[in-house]
Amino acid sequence: MTQVSVTVDERHLSALDGVVQGLRARGMQVDQVLDGLGIITGSVPPGTLGTLSAVAGVASVDEQRVHRLPPPGAPVQ
Amino acid sequence: MIDPQVPEEPGSVRHGAVGPLTRTTGRQVLVLADGDGPVDWGRAGVRDVADSRDFADGVVPPEVLRESPAVVFAALGIAVVAADPAQVGVLAAGATGRPVLSVSPELVHHVLEQGTASYARGYRDGVADLTGRLLAAPAEEPAGPAARFEDTRQATWGVQAVGADGSALSGRGIRVAVLDTGFDLDHPDFAGRAVTARSFVAGEGPQDGHGHGTHCIGTACGPRTPPAGPRYGVAHEAEIFAGKVLGDDGSGTDAGILAGMNWAVTNRCPVISMSLGADVAQAHPPYSAAGRRALAQGSLVVAAAGNNADRRAGSWGFVGAPANSPEILAVGALDQALVPAWFSARSLPGRGGQVDVAAPGSEVCSAWPMPARYNTISGTSMATPHVAGVAALWAEATGRRGLELWATLVQEGERLPQPSVDSGSGLVLAPR
Numbered sequence: 024m025t026q027v028s029v030t031v032d033e034r035h036l037s038a039l040d041g042v043v044q045g046l047r048a049r050g051m052q053v054d055q056v057l058d059g060l061g062i063i064t065g066s067v068p069p070g071t072l073g074t075l076s077a078v079a080g081v082a083s084v085d086e087q088r089v090h091r092l093p094p095p096g097a098p099v100q
Numbered sequence: 101m102i103d104p105q106v107p108e109e110p111g112s113v114r115h116g117a118v119g120p121l122t123r124t125t126g127r128q129v130l131v132l133a134d135g136d137g138p139v140d141w142g143r144a145g146v147r148d149v150a151d152s153r154d155f156a157d158g159v160v161p162p163e164v165l166r167e168s169p170a171v172v173f174a175a176l177g178i179a180v181v182a183a184d185p186a187q188v189g190v191l192a193a194g195a196t197g198r199p200v201l202s203v204s205p206e207l208v209h210h211v212l213e214q215g216t217a218s219y220a221r222g223y224r225d226g227v228a229d230l231t232g233r234l235l236a237a238p239a240e241e242p243a244g245p246a247a248r249f250e251d252t253r254q255a256t257w258g259v260q261a262v263g264a265d266g267s268a269l270s271g272r273g274i275r276v277a278v279l280d281t282g283f284d285l286d287h288p289d290f291a292g293r294a295v296t297a298r299s300f301v302a303g304e305g306p307q308d309g310h311g312h313g314t315h316c317i318g319t320a321c322g323p324r325t326p327p328a329g330p331r332y333g334v335a336h337e338a339e340i341f342a343g344k345v346l347g348d349d350g351s352g353t354d355a356g357i358l359a360g361m362n363w364a365v366t367n368r369c370p371v372i373s374m375s376l377g378a379d380v381a382q383a384h385p386p387y388s389a390a391g392r393r394a395l396a397q398g399s400l401v402v403a404a405a406g407n408n409a410d411r412r413a414g415s416w417g418f419v420g421a422p423a424n425s426p427e428i429l430a431v432g433a434l435d436q437a438l439v440p441a442w443f444s445a446r447s448l449p450g451r452g453g454q455v456d457v458a459a460p461g462s463e464v465c466s467a468w469p470m471p472a473r474y475n476t477i478s479g480t481s482m483a484t485p486h487v488a489g490v491a492a493l494w495a496e497a498t499g500r501r502g503l504e505l506w507a508t509l510v511q512e513g514e515r516l517p518q519p520s521v522d523s524g525s526g527l528v529l530a531p532r
Contacts, residue, residue: 028354028386036393055355057362059397060390064355073153083385088378088421090357092281092350092481095311099407099443100375100479 024066026087027051027075031061035080039063045078133199139172140197144190146170146181247436251465255331257436258319258460258482262490264334267530271335271492276320277364277372277399278485279357280313282306282344284469287314289326290340298363299344300356309348311468315475316375317342318467320485320492329474332466334489334530335496341369346376354386357422361390365399370495370505373488374403374428375481377420381448384421391427398501402487404480405430405455406445417445424453429506432523433461433483440522444480447521457509458516458523459486490528497531 029051031042043053043063053065064087067075075084093100132139141149150168170181183191191200249257255265283297285307297306308314321340322333343360346352357376364372372394378384391401401422409417423430432455433441441462447454461483468475487509494508495501515526 026353026355028358030386030389055359055362057358059362059365060358060393062358062362062386062390064358082389085354085384085386087354088380088384090346090352090354090376090378092310092312092346092376094350098478100312100315100477100481 024052025069025072026066027064027072028085028087029063029065029075030082030085031063031080032082033061036061038080042078042080045080046075049074049078051075137198141170143196144183144187146183146187146191245437245439248438249436249460251330251463253330256460256465258464258486259331259334261434261438261460262334262486262528263530263532264489264493265331267493267532269335269493269497269531270324271321271338271489271496274335274338274371274492274495275341275364275367275369276335276338276488276492277341277343277360277367277369278313278317278320278488279343279345279360279364279372279374280308280316280376281310281346281348281350282308282313283317283340283342284308284314284467287467287470287473289318289323289467289473293321293323293340295340295342296367297342297344298360300359300363301344301347301352304344304347306342306344308344308469310346310350311472311475312350312375312481313342313344313346314469315464315466315477316373316481316485318485319464319482320371320373320489322467330465332464332474334486335492338489338492341367352376354384358386358390361394361401365394365397368397369399370501371488371491372399372401373485374401374422375479375484377404377406377423379406379408379418379420381418381424381453382421383425383452387422388425388427391422391425395427395502395506400429400491400502400505401427402429402431402484402491404484405432407433407443407479407481409443409445411440411442411444417443418448419445419453419455424448426452426454429487429509430454430456430524431461431480431484431487432458433478433480434458434516434523434527435462436460438516438518438527440518441478441480443478444483444522446519447524454524455520455522456524457487457513457528458518458526459483459490459528461486487528490530493530 051065051067055064149170151172249261251257259265299306321338324336345356345360394401403423405423406420419430433444435441462478464482465476509528510525513526513528516523
């Protein structure tokens with residue numbers, strides 16, 4: 024599965040539920056609905072990320088990145 | 101930014117490149133309008149279009165870059181297309197759906213001598229996704245100016261440099277969220293402080309198993325008079341919101357970080373400090389949206405520019421995500437001479453992706469999980485919470501939030517005799 028972040032456009036911020044339904048209908052497993060930011064996170068089968076863009080209210084769909092700090096002993100953090 | 105001799109008019113559609121041309125590849129670089137609308141390439145007779153979304157991590161392999169007649173970098177809204185003048189005309193006229201903002205010939209660059217190097221650097225960094233390489237410019241040995249600050253028994257050099265030790269403000273009543281590796285909840289320097297801690301890392305509580313988070317919280321919100329050692333914290337009476345978005349191994353994903361931001365915004369934290377990032381040159385759309393929406397709700401997001409420079413070797417690095425979203429305040433690191441630290445990342449060329457402000461980030465002493473109690477480390481991660489703390493003081497002093505608070509930090513900062521690409525508007529300063 025591919026972890027994704029779906030950014031909802033301004034016009035649909037007050038109608039997140041509908042966007043969530045649309046995403047689920049296209050096969051997304053929704054993990055979090057971040058209503059303060061208008062972002063929905065979850066996962067989709069590999070290679071199907073692009074299909075979420077067609078859901079009404081979706082501004083962008085982005086694969087999640089991993090952020091990593093140096094180990095605690097590193098001089099530059 | 102790319103060519104200071106030819107200022108670009110806002111909103112203008114530019115045809116042809118500016119600056120000292122060398123060679124072109126015959127392909128055209130198209131900047132597409134914002135949005136995710138499709139482009140009807142077929143209408144311009146362009147076929148076999150490769151889309152970065154079709155590749156893992158959006159990384160288009162070099163052979164595809166070289167051989168495809170058209171490559172779309174979806175996250176950048178940029179396409180490189182082999183098109184003849186008639187096809188370019190169709191594309192530029194917007195007849196293919198999504199508007200095209202500019203069309204420029206793709207250039208071939210070589211390492212250039214001083215003077216023209218900045219142009220080459222600007223262009224090459226701008227298409228870093230294409231080249232996948234960083235410029236290794238000739239080293240410029242800094243003159244090594246004398247230190248202006250040093251740690252004393254009263255306060256660390258960073259607390260002195262931002263003027264926190266001379267400020268009557270304390271951050272009282274201001275919630276400061278630090279999204280990091282959590283917090284040492286038993287640290288004796290924070291006994292009796294208001295702390296709300298929450299983990300967004302599966303299987304881990306908010307206790308800091310790394311040290312980075314405790315260090316950052318110490319700098320932003322550490323006490324005015326620690327029981328042992330000098331003062332290292334800026335907003336010593338701020339209310340601490342410790343969000344664990346990076347695990348004990350120091351890593352975390354966008355989902356956890358966005359969840360932490362959402363938590364902080366929902367809890368009305370005027371300041372959100374994020375000493376984290378990924379070394380990618382393109383702004384990540386979710387962070388741009390999150391930063392913009394946080395600002396609109398009164399939360400200023402402050403993030404580390406990144407440590408991917410090695411200025412000693414002539415490598416300037418670039419501001420990574422999320423700090424390279426223009427809606428997020430990017431912080432560069434200074435050393436004790438108020439010169440950019442050797443590791444501190446430089447602004448990306450063009451709009452956005454810039455270092456916005458600078459703060460102490462070299463040899464910074466702050467809290468560390470017990471039993472160590474204190475640790476001295478360097479990084480733009482250490483500069484970021486200095487800014488967060490100063491922002492909390494200004495939020496308390498003025499009542500300003502969001503973009504107004506951002507503007508206040510810039511307005512009240514001390515300009516430095518350093519390139520703005522490295523230090524932005526300069527050193528942040530606390531209210532008196």
